[in-house]
Amino acid sequence: MKKKKLCLLVIVCSLLLSGCWDANEPERFVYxxxxxxxxxxxxxxxxxxxxxxxxxAKAESGAGGSTSKADVGRAEGNTFEEAIFNLYHTSDRRIYLGHLSFVIFSEEAIKVGGIKHIADFLDRFRETRYRMYFFATKDSIKDIMLISPIENISLAFSKLSDPHDNYHQSSFIPPTDLRELIIALDEPPHQAQLPFLQISKRWTAQDGPKKELLIEKAAIISDNKLISILSKEIMNGARLTNKEFVRDSVYLSKRRNADISVLIYDKKVKIKPIIDKDGKVRFDIKLKLNANIQMIKKQETVNKLKKEIGQAIRAEVYRTYHFTRKQKIDIFNLSETLYRDDNKTWKKVQKNGVIPLEEDTIKSLSVNVQLKNSGKMELSPIFRDGQ
Structure with a gap:
């Protein structure tokens, strides 16, 4: 009797199970x-x-074949939603957005205020994740999307889809994901920094020149508008204040760069607001970093090199600050530092989240350089003159 009841219970429960009749099979999507x-x-x-x-999956398992091919669809509309639905109409299968890795804006799209609208859409959409990176460009977006990475690696490992690997080797313009973009545009000084893409031909394949993506500029967005596009020479001074900085080269001077090559890494930065008696806000900036000598042509002393490296970094920081200050860009996030350290003072002096940036707002800048292993444990060239 008990067995019959148990069997009846199992049958009834089985009828209540929904099964997988409405499941979406992964191979039926396009990603x-x-x-x-x-x-x-x-x-x-x-x-x-x-x-x-x-x-x-084949590439990760070691199987052969090309893994860098991609298809690019295009559609237009009066709004972003209308354009993307018009593109849906041309697809053979459902387009799944849950694996989105990057978003590229043209200069024109930024100028008409598209950043916040698109960020809001992507943040609300249930399929998307915060791990997607944002870029700006003035080149053809279609051409950028059709560029295959060097060595024919998968597009999932390209500079657009996975930018951190490249940034860790040369920490110049930091990647900006959706979460960081929302924070940058919402908190003081309401300014975001996007890597600026350019199509380059610095690589060559067996069949001729190969297109590749170059990032040597940054687009500054504030109040949902494009404020400026900053060149590499201007951005050099800002890289050391980036939290994710790993390593990069430093240039001493045109004359000295032919004699010596320096790599900086393991950076620590401390920015402290100072309130003067008259209520003026200024900042003390302290940089501490390690340096390696990558190449040297003549004998040098430790103290001389440390001094030169410190002077070069100070010059970069001041050049960046004074140029961006004139364009009303708070490149070092001094407004946010005051906002977090002394919110009462920040409320008194801020205007639209930004505090006044003047010629002497940086009260002091100290750079502490520690020279580490130069490769031969000494600051002398391998090859002597005349030998």
Whole structure:
């Protein structure tokens, strides 16, 4: 009797199970890896890059074959939503946005205020994640999306999809993901910094020159508008204040760069607000970092090199500060530092989240350089003159 009741209970429970009748099978999707947003003739233009995740699995397992191919779709509309739905209509299968890795804005799209609207859409959309990186460009978005990485590696490991690996080797312009973009535009000084993409031909394949992506500029966005595009020479002084800085080279001077090459790493920075008696806000900046000598042509002393490296870094920082200050760009986030350290004073002096930046706002800048292993444990060249 008990066995009959148990069997009856199992049968009834089985009838209540929903099963997998409404499940979406992964192989039936097409997967969007990146989105591009442009603005032309009063219309929003949307590009979507589709990649084959099956080829990615083959690459990781060691199977042969090309893994860098992608398809790029294009559609336009009066709004971003209209454009993306127009693109949906051309797809054979459902386009899945849960694996989005990057978003590229054209200069025109930024100028018409597209950043916040797109960020809001992507943040609300249930499929997307915060781990997608934002870029700006004035080159063709379609051409950028069709560029294959060097060595024919998967597009999932490209500079757009996975920018941190490249940044850790040369920490110049830090990647900005969705979470960081929202924070930057919402908190003082309400300014975001996006890596600026350029199409380059510095690499060559067996069949000729190869297109590759170059990041040597940064786009500064504030109040949902494009404020400026800063060159490498201007951005050099800002890299050491980036929290994620790992390592990069430092240039001493045009004359000295032919004689010596210096790598800086293991950086620590401390920015402290100082309130003068008249209520003026100024800042003390302290930088502490390690340096390695990568190449040297003649005998040098430790103290002389430390002094030269410190002077070069100080010159970079001041050059960056004075140039960006004139454009009303708070590149060192001094406003945010005061906001967090002394909110009462910040409320008194701020205007739209930004405090006044003047010629002497940086009260002091100290650079502490520690020279580490130069490769031969000495600051002398391997080859002597005349030998």
């Amino acid at each position: 969007a890896n990146g989105i591009g947003i442009d603005y032309k003739d009063g219309k929003i233009v949307v590009y979507i890059q589709i990649i084959n995740l099956g080829s990615l």
